[in-house]
Amino acid sequence: DTAVSQTPKYLVTQMGNDKSIKCEQNLGHDTMYWYKQDSKKFLKIMFSYNNKELIINETVPNRFSPKSPDKAHLNLHINSLELGDSAVYFCASSRTTGVGETQYFGPGTRLLVL
Amino acid sequence: GEDVEQSLFLSVREGDSSVINCTYTDSSSTYLYWYKQEPGAGLQLLTYIFSNMDMKQDQRLTVLLNKKDKHLSLRIADTQTGDSAIYFCAASGTYKYIFGTGTRLKVLA
Numbered sequence: 001d002t003a004v005s006q007t008p009k010y011l012v013t014q015m016g017n018d019k020s021i022k023c024e025q026n027l028g029h030d031t032m033y034w035y036k037q038d039s040k041k042f043l044k045i046m047f048s049y050n051n052k053e054l055i056i057n058e059t060v061p062n063r064f065s066p067k068s069p070d071k072a073h074l075n076l077h078i079n080s081l082e083l084g085d086s087a088v089y090f091c092a093s094s095r096t097t098g099v100g101e102t103q104y105f106g107p108g109t110r111l112l113v114l
Numbered sequence: 115g116e117d118v119e120q121s122l123f124l125s126v127r128e129g130d131s132s133v134i135n136c137t138y139t140d141s142s143s144t145y146l147y148w149y150k151q152e153p154g155a156g157l158q159l160l161t162y163i164f165s166n167m168d169m170k171q172d173q174r175l176t177v178l179l180n181k182k183d184k185h186l187s188l189r190i191a192d193t194q195t196g197d198s199a200i201y202f203c204a205a206s207g208t209y210k211y212i213f214g215t216g217t218r219l220k221v222l223a
Binding site for chain 1 (some may be wrong): 155215216
């Protein structure tokens with residue numbers, strides 16, 4: 001029944017490793033997003049995909065590579081993890097990219113890089 | 115660039131009203147949102163207002179919008195301990211939301 005789900009919920013890993021976070025939505029939405037929330041709770045958009053095509057890439061290091069195999073999934077792969085990547089990553093979806101479309105958020109993935 | 119600002123903390127007594135304020139810079143934002151984040155959880159949409167409205171009420175929640183001053187507020191009537199959370203306002207932009215810094219509401223019993 002979960003509308004937007006993410007796995008894993010927690011991820012603890014060493015610096016330099018490569019890891020992936022998965023997101024799935026069962027709302028039939030066309031648009032999906034990745035946000036990063038830092039330790040001060042500031043929330044910033046990273047990427048947005050519409051119908052599997054990248055439409056927003058907000059000056060995120062190219063170690064971060066989103067992949068959308070289909071409209072219902074948007075995964076985030078991170079290479080060569082750094083300490084500063086520790087954060088909570090939220091996936092979200094909306095019906096379309098239209099202005100005013102409500103975004104629905106997943107529960108978050110808490111990433112800790114040691 | 116686009117910016118959304120909120121005060122970081124608010125503390126109220128149970129039963130009182132809470133007012134959380136937000137200012138934004140992008141006058142083209144057509145929708146403005148309030149989200150609630152409880153500890154360890156994701157963001158839950160509380161309510162939103164279209165920019166041609168100046169007020170919206172939904173049970174204990176009242177949203178006021180002053181478009182001229184680009185000021186948005188969320189009033190929670192009869193605040194309960196379960197309302198303790200971080201409240202984010204967000205302005206809709208092209209393809210994306212701009213989130214405020216979040217206001218941590220603490221409700222004292």
